[in-house]
Amino acid sequence: MLILTILLLSLLINPTAHTSNICDNISLTKIMPYMPADYRIISKTPLKDVNLCDILIEANGKIIPIYANKEIAIVGSLFKNGKSLSSREINSYLSARFKKLFTKYGKNLSSSVAVSYFPQTAKSNGKFFYLVVDPECPYSNNIKQDIKRICNKLNIGAKLIFISKYKGSNSRIQSFICNKKGFSDYLKGNYGKTDRCKKGIDYIKRTNRLIIDNLNITETPTIILPSGKRYSGINTHLIEQFIKNNTK
Incomplete structure (x- = not known):
């Protein structure tokens, strides 16, 4: 268990990682073979000081946050100071999308x-x-x-x-x-x-x-x-x- 924890931390927090490029060349289907074939990437944002890319995808009509690098992917919500960053990100995207539809x-x-x-x-x-x-x-x-x-x-x-x-x-x-x-x-x-x-x-x-x-x-x-x-x-x-x- 200790070895697994150290390995996971080394994948997430890497002082030599360049977060500006962390979103490049990530294959979600390679990391997670069960990914829906018709999923669509909405946005990619490097997370500061963490070896992860914040990826927002749309699959089967749902908006899903994924935090990944070339080796691992975490599906779920990210919290900071008691607030869900994932929910805020999803709501922001949905609001922007509805605004465009409303304009039309x-x-x-x-x-x-x-x-x-x-x-x-x-x-x-x-x-x-x-x-x-x-x-x-x-x-x-x-x-x-x-x-x-x-x-x-x-x-x-x-x-x-x-x-x-x-x-x-x-x-x-x-x-x-x-x-x-x-x-x-x-x-x-x-x-x-x-x-x-x-x-x-x-x-x-x-x-x-x-x-x-x-x-x-x-x-x-x-x-x-x-x-x-x-x-x-x-x-x-x-x-x-x-x-x-x-x-x-």
Whole structure:
């Protein structure tokens, strides 16, 4: 065990190593034969004072951090001073990627709004956020009333966009659109009688293509700001802070 520890340390901390070149000529498939064949390297960054290269890859739709040199590879999170550097790096990449997608497709969000909610005092300030939900998503449904409370507290509007991922959501969305329901109906879970109409069918096709295919958003609920920033999750405190800190 002692010999293995010394060997590992010698591979990681090498005073003669040139970290500026540590990212060169690393073959992940040679070190890890089980690597997915279609993986893509997003970025490579030499780590200071450590004989490792910080590599961010995308494989099977997931972003994965790997720390490697020519001989070893470590898959997982890297922590410093109690904070995950890996999470920060991944979030930074995802934010930058979404920003690019938003620049290209964000202008189409307004045409995908099913209904809106604006507190009386928010109608004149023009502030709002897009709320992406699936009517059959339990996480989306759990924060309905909290979203209204946040709107009232922060004096901001919410524009609701439906996507269909969960079983049964297609019929609910179509009923909502075809029966011309409002935001208060959404809060009550009143989607109207089961109905099908061309407008409802077209709405689902359009929003799924925009949100899931073009903007690459699959999590619900997701908050999208007009500035191109997004937040996915159900922690209402974090949702409120995200909106407050990123809305002028």
